[in-house]
Amino acid sequence: MPIANMTIDNNNYLILTFNDTIDEVPIAKTDLQITIYGSNTFYNFTWIAQYTSNNTVGIDMTIITKIYGNSQEQVVVEFLNPKAFKSVFSGRGANPESNMTAYLFENNGNAGTTGSLGQTAMILFLFSIFIAAVSSFGGNSMEMTWNLMNTLQILFYLSYVYVNFPPHLTEFFKYLKYANAENQYLAAIFFSVIPQSHFPRGSVSISIFRIIDK
Numbered sequence: 001m002p003i004a005n006m007t008i009d010n011n012n013y014l015i016l017t018f019n020d021t022i023d024e025v026p027i028a029k030t031d032l033q034i035t036i037y038g039s040n041t042f043y044n045f046t047w048i049a050q051y052t053s054n055n056t057v058g059i060d061m062t063i064i065t066k067i068y069g070n071s072q073e074q075v076v077v078e079f080l081n082p083k084a085f086k087s088v089f090s091g092r093g094a095n096p097e098s099n100m101t102a103y104l105f106e107n108n109g110n111a112g113t114t115g116s117l118g119q120t121a122m123i124l125f126l127f128s129i130f131i132a133a134v135s136s137f138g139g140n141s142m143e144m145t146w147n148l149m150n151t152l153q154i155l156f157y158l159s160y161v162y163v164n165f166p167p168h169l170t171e172f173f174k175y176l177k178y179a180n181a182e183n184q185y186l187a188a189i190f191f192s193v194i195p196q197s198h199f200p201r202g203s204v205s206i207s208i209f210r211i212i213d214k
Contacts, residue, residue, distance in 0.1 A: 001090070001093070001094070002018045002020035002022060002085060002093075003018070003019050003020075003095045003098050004016045004018050004019075004094055004095070005017050006077055006098075006101065007102065008102040008103075011105070012061050014059035014061065014077065015052075015057070015058055015059075016058075016059070016077070017055065017056050018056070018057075018085070019055075020090075021054045021089065022051070022054060022055055022085055023088050025086075026050075027051070027057065027084065028081075031080055031081040031084040032049060032077060032080060034059070034061070034075065034077050034078075035078075036063075036075050036076075037075075037076065038068075038074065039068075039073075042065075043063070044063075044064040044065045045061055045065065046064075047061045047062070048060045059077070061075075063104075066107065067104050067105070067106055067109065068106060069104060069107070070106070074101060074104070075102055075104055076101050078096070078100065079093075079094050079098070082095070128148060
């Protein structure tokens with residue numbers, strides 16, 4: 001029965017090494033289960049596994065969630081279908097009790113993917129405002145525009161709730177702050193029409209969106 005041990009490099013590339021020659025058949029997502037354990041309740045990542053030799057399997061992980069390293073996050077690989085990793089000589093599947101755990105190295109995550117989603121949200125937001133404005137100038141009521149703004153502001157305030165949001169949702173919240181004119185350019189345009197003195201802000205000087213930006 002083939003036994004596998006797992007190693008990891010500093011790019012969080014996983015290598016499964018078997019003590020036997022394995023029949024190299026394509027590895028399906030249903031053959032392995034990969035789980036990351038750590039301080040987060042959810043880790044967003046994808047993976048691809050393929051043979052690099054007749055006794056090693058390489059697992060290339062794309063981790064979107066930030067990883068802090070220093071033994072804070074552990075990755076565990078399990079055989080869901082041990083028979084998929086069959087010995088050429090004995091015909092027996094892999095030992096499901098193989099030791100396949102490792103601590104992940106620090107990784108800032110796939111910031112490009114997360115940022116792209118936030119940028120897409122911003123484009124959709126601006127497009128919606130544009131359509132509403134054109135509709136209003138075309139003779140229709142401003143009610144649709146104000147309803148849109150109010151809805152976006154309500155969604156933005158969900159970020160006040162102290163829970164662990166997925167990284168994509170956190171990025172989306174950042175862009176929803178524009179619904180509150182929390183931007184120097186939008187604020188300048190708005191306050192050129194209506195003086196800022198009409199909106200007393202009280203004694204609070206720190207906006208929640210600055211905390212989210214951190």
